[in-house]
Amino acid sequence: MSVFEYCFSTLGCSEMSLHDIIDLAERHDITAVELRALSGTVDLISALTTQFEDPAGLAAFLAGRNIEIVALNTSIKLFESPDLSAIEQFIPWAEAADVAHLRIFDGGKQLCADQIKRAADLLGDWQARRRSSGLNVDLMIETHDALAHVEQLVAFVELVPTAKILWDTHHTWARGTDLDSVWEGIAQNIVHLHVKDSKVDRDGRRHYVLPGHGDFPMADLISLLQRNERHIPLSLEWERHWHPELPSLEDALTTARNWWQQGVFDAYR
Structure with a gap:
């Protein structure tokens, strides 16, 4: 049994409805997705409202389907936002669909101590709100900008040891x-x-290519994960929404099958 579950971000199939996304996942024996875009837009709340009217409608749609939404991905930037109020509109949808995490970006560039402290305070306020409201969903911060620099990332988690991190390995x-x-x-x-x-x-520039056609050390990542026993979603973030010249997510998932199963991992669960 693998220590993580295979999934994908809908950034690679942003034109699809959730129904079509589930069909795509089923064709590749994948039972988890993270929602970044739907029906041609990254405005998830608008797309979800158009398709399902309200969170209860989404929950009813998901009932009985073999799919887990592991994250709703927002555009909020922790180090560039005065507060986290923009997260509020996502919470009812996440709670109704039993979503584990809301993704927020790190943002920022070269961080100073005051920026890290302010971000820590924002996350502390969030955790207080989460506890008082009995929320299940939590925030995870993507290593996209400032936190893609390992020195700043380590400094951040040392100050905020309860921070949940979405590690963009690439x-x-x-x-x-x-x-x-x-x-x-x-x-x-x-x-x-x-x-x-x-x-x-x-x-001289780095370009995205189909999984297994580039030089990202996936075998090293698999080996690293094998030495641990935590259940961590491993998500293919195929950025076709931003790079429409890329092949389809269908093609990327097909080539990913062997790429992200290097080593002795079991096949898709």
């Missing part, structure tokens, strides 16, 4: 940090993983 690796170094610094904070592949072309 972002930290592309910045020059080996996977083991990141894991050693934040292992207990990681609740979700993003994976993708890329290579440097003749123009």
Whole structure:
């Protein structure tokens, strides 16, 4: 049994409705997805409201379907927002669908101590609100901007040891940090993983390619995960919404089958 579950972000199939997304997942024996875009927009609340009217409608739709929504992905940036009030509209949908996490970005660039302290205060306020309201959903912070730098990431989790981290393995690796170094610094904070592949072309720039066609060290990541026993979603973030020249998510999931099962992991559960 694998220590994580395979899933994908709907950023790779943003034109699809949730019904079509579930069909896609079933074709690839995947039982978990993270919602970033639906029906042509990254405005998830608008798309969900159009399709299901309210959170109860989403819950009714999901009942009996073999799919888990592991995250609703917001555009909120922790280090650039005065507060986290924009998260409020996502909470009823997440609670109704039993979603584990709401993704927020880190944002920022070179962080100072005051920025980290302010972010810690915001997260502390969130946890107080979460406890007082009896919420199940929690926030996870993606290593996208400032926290893609491992020194700042480690400093952040040292100050906020309860922070939940969505580790975008490609972002930290592309910045020059080996996977083991990141894991050693934040292992207990990681609740979700993003994976993708890329290579440097003749123009000297790194470009996304189909899983297994680039130089991301997936075998090293698999080996790293094998040495641990935590159940962590491993999500293919195929950025076709931002890079429409990329092949379809269907093609990416097909090539990912062998790529993210390197080593002795069992096949899709």
